């Protein structure tokens with residue numbers, strides 16, 4: 001069995017007490033008001049946890065990917081929107097950490113590690129979701145600048161971010177090889193925020209359009225090499241999908257913990273409903289599946305730690321499996337609370353709505369299944 005180190009176990013305990021005391025109390029309101037969880041974000045900064053996802057060279061904690069996953073899992077257990085603000089910032093930062101210049105890293109990342117601001121990852125467009133290579137945002141070289149024009153959609157932290165990592169075509173004739181990545185400050189002239197989405201769940205996390213109207217960026221804000229943006233985009237998702245898996249595991253754990261307290265209290269037919277075998281079987285299925293998902297997530301995070309050859313495959317598996325588990329467990333948690341589960345008086349309906357997003361973003365679960373199948377078949381020399 002995969003066993004966490006003593007340090008990881010102690011870290012989980014400290015994050016859990018922090019999350020229960022400082023994040024959980026604001027979760028319901030963030031969902032009800034569809035408002036960024038400012039108090040939880042501030043609490044992360046104050047408690048010194050904002051630096052967990054970032055390297056020491058930019059003021060972060062140099063925590064390994066498993067510790068980062070534990071942070072996300074424990075935040076998601078009480079408030080998935082808070083875990084998402086951390087995930088989305090890291091998503092925007094990964095291309096800079098992995099492929100950006102040191103100057104760019106020192107300009108953008110210390111503020112993230114200090115918890116001063118969040119950032120965004122702008123890949124998707126209205127017409128380019130699963131098929132990101134069909135994006136139409138353009139970046140045209142003009143002297144020592146690039147000029148970006150286009151519209152990004154579904155961008156997490158839109159309107160709240162200090163920086164936007166943006167993918168745009170520098171060579172539209174070169175298909176996916178013509179994409180490049182840039183970092184753009186929120187106050188760049190020509191950058192504006194369009195429609196903010198009204199969503200089913202993760203309501204505390206803003207999602208919206210980021211519009212670029214001839215936004216001029218100096219060439220120093222190109223990440224890595226021109227034309228390598230598609231590779232960076234996919235490499236970033238390989239490193240981030242286990243984080244979505246960790247988020248999904250946290251949501252599922254939060255739901256089954258809430259449901260198990262309820263079934264212990266609730267009485268029908270003159271007995272606690274926890275004594276019905278039908279309820280116990282739902283609990284057993286939930287905890288077995290959560291444990292299996294957690295094991296897969298930690299395997300994927302371990303692969304990210306060593307940048308191993310199975311990063312793509314394990315990341316897709318962890319994200320897909322954990323998201324499906326979160327959806328099934330939260331649905332059963334609602335069922336265990338009966339009619340009360342269907343009301344906003346209990347957190348399980350919020351968790352069920354939040355879980356749904358895990359099956360959709362960072363590549364839908366259908367797309368992940370395609371990745372998993374292709375990786376396996378390629379290993380057996382079978383082309384698809």
Ligand SMILES: Cc1cc2nc3c(=O)[nH]c(=O)nc-3n(C[C@H](O)[C@H](O)[C@H](O)COP(=O)(O)OP(=O)(O)OC[C@H]3O[C@@H](n4cnc5c(N)ncnc54)[C@H](O)[C@@H]3O)c2cc1C
Nearest residue numbers: 121122123124129130154155156207360361362363364366
């Ligand atoms: C709340 C939210 C936050 C998001 N945050 C961000 C963000 O911060 N940055 C960002 O860049 N994007 C973000 N996204 C975008 C997200 O990654 C896309 O929505 C997702 O990749 C799916 O793209 P799509 O919505 O265009 O769906 P489509 O690609 O149109 O898919 C529609 C359906 O077709 C299926 N499908 C499509 N292609 C295939 C295929 N090849 N094989 C099998 N089935 C297929 C899909 O599985 C799905 O069921 C976010 C989305 C949401 C909803």
